[in-house]
Amino acid sequence: MRPSPASSCVPPPDYMDGDEDLIKPKKLLNPVKTSRSHQELHRELLSSCRRGGSGVETKPELQRVLESRKRDQLIRQRKQEEEARKKISPLEAELLKRHMKLEELERQQEQQEEESLRAPEFVKVRENLRRTSFHADEKEV
Incomplete structure (x- = not known):
């Protein structure tokens, strides 16, 4: 049996197998592999690879961030367009004010x-006399 190429790089242990009095060194544990979250992640990746899915996101983080910013920007732009459609221009606002004033004057x-129709007859006659006297004064001048 031929030794593997990796074993040729590893030096032989500096202790003898026959010495039972010596404490043999233990292999150090990898803290990443012993952590519960890392084990769960590894298990999840293995199961997703078995299913044929691409367990890890194929796009780099920068590209995902850029796409999300573009989406947010489009959403903001659409909202602004909607608000612009809903808002009225200064000209429309002025026209609306004038229209409201005219309606108020018509109501008055x-x-x-209506008040003049309810008024007694002598008040109506008096107003007619005032109008005729006012018009007569204008004609003389």
Whole structure:
């Protein structure tokens, strides 16, 4: 039997097998392999490889971060576009104000007309006299 190439690199132990009085050195434990989380991760990777899945993410972390930022940026841009559509322009706001003022004036005029219809007859005649006297004064001037 031929020795393996790896065993030729490893020096022979510096103690004899026959000496039972000496304490033989123990192989040091790898703290990574003894940790519970590392064992679970290794078990999970083995099971996923057996199933044929690509257990580990194929994209590097930088690429994943860039893609997530692009997605976030697109979402923000769409939200801004939606808000821009919902917001009214200054021109539309001014037109809306004027429209509201006109409606308010129309309501006030309707209220005045209703009040004048409810008023007694002598008040109506008095207002008519004032109007006619005012128009007559304008014609003279």
